[in-house]
Amino acid sequence: MAASRIWIAGAAAAVLTLATGGAGAQPPGDPTKGATVFDDHCSDCHALGGVGQGPNLVGVVGRPAGTDPGYHYTEAMTASGLTWTPANLDRFLQGPKALVPGTAMSETVPDPTQRQDLIAYLATLTPKP
Numbered sequence: 001m002a003a004s005r006i007w008i009a010g011a012a013a014a015v016l017t018l019a020t021g022g023a024g025a026q027p028p029g030d031p032t033k034g035a036t037v038f039d040d041h042c043s044d045c046h047a048l049g050g051v052g053q054g055p056n057l058v059g060v061v062g063r064p065a066g067t068d069p070g071y072h073y074t075e076a077m078t079a080s081g082l083t084w085t086p087a088n089l090d091r092f093l094q095g096p097k098a099l100v101p102g103t104a105m106s107e108t109v110p111d112p113t114q115r116q117d118l119i120a121y122l123a124t125l126t127p128k129p
C-alpha cells in the first residue's frame with residue numbers, strides 16, 4: 001500500500017538523522033537494556049533527580065556540560081565547552097579523561113552497543129515540568 005510505504009521511508013530517514021547524532025532526538029539503542037547498564041555502571045554515583053557523588057543526569061542529553069545547578073563540578077568540566085549530544089556522550093563514556101582532561105569522572109563503558117543502549121536510556125530521562 002502506497003501510504004504505508006511513504007511512512008516506512010519517513011521512518012528510515014528519521015533513523016538516519018538520529019544515527020548521525022542530532023541533539024534532542026531519541027538516539028538509536030534499546031533504552032530498556034540501557035537502564036540495566038545504568039544500574040550496573042552509573043547508579044552508584046549518579047542519583048536520578050538529585051545530586052549524588054556525581055551530578056543529576058535527568059535531562060543530560062542536549063544539556064551543556066557542567067550546568068546542573070545543584071552540583072559542584074571540576075573546573076575541567078565547567079570549562080569544557082561541551083554539550084552532551086549523543087555523539088559527545090559516546091566519546092565521554094569511552095574515556096572521560098580523554099575527552100575532558102581533569103574530570104573527576106573515570107567510569108567507562110567499553111562496549112559500543114551498551115553505550116548506545118545507555119545513551120538511549122539517558123535520552124528518556126527528561127525533567128518533570
Ligand code: HEC
Pocket residue numbers: 038041042043044045046053054055056057060064065066067068072073074075076077084089092093102103104105106107108109118
Ligand atoms: C565513581 C563515581 C561515578 C560513576 C560510577 C559514574 N560517574 Fe558520571 N560523574 C561522576 C562525577 C564525580 C562527575 C562530575 C565530573 C566533574 O565535575 O569533572 C560525573 C559527571 C558525569 C557527566 C557530566 C554531567 C554534566 O552535567 O556535565 C556525565 C554525562 C556522566 N557523569 C555520565 C555517567 C554515566 C552515563 C555513568 C555510567 C556509565 C557514570 N557517569 C558513572 C562520577 C561518576
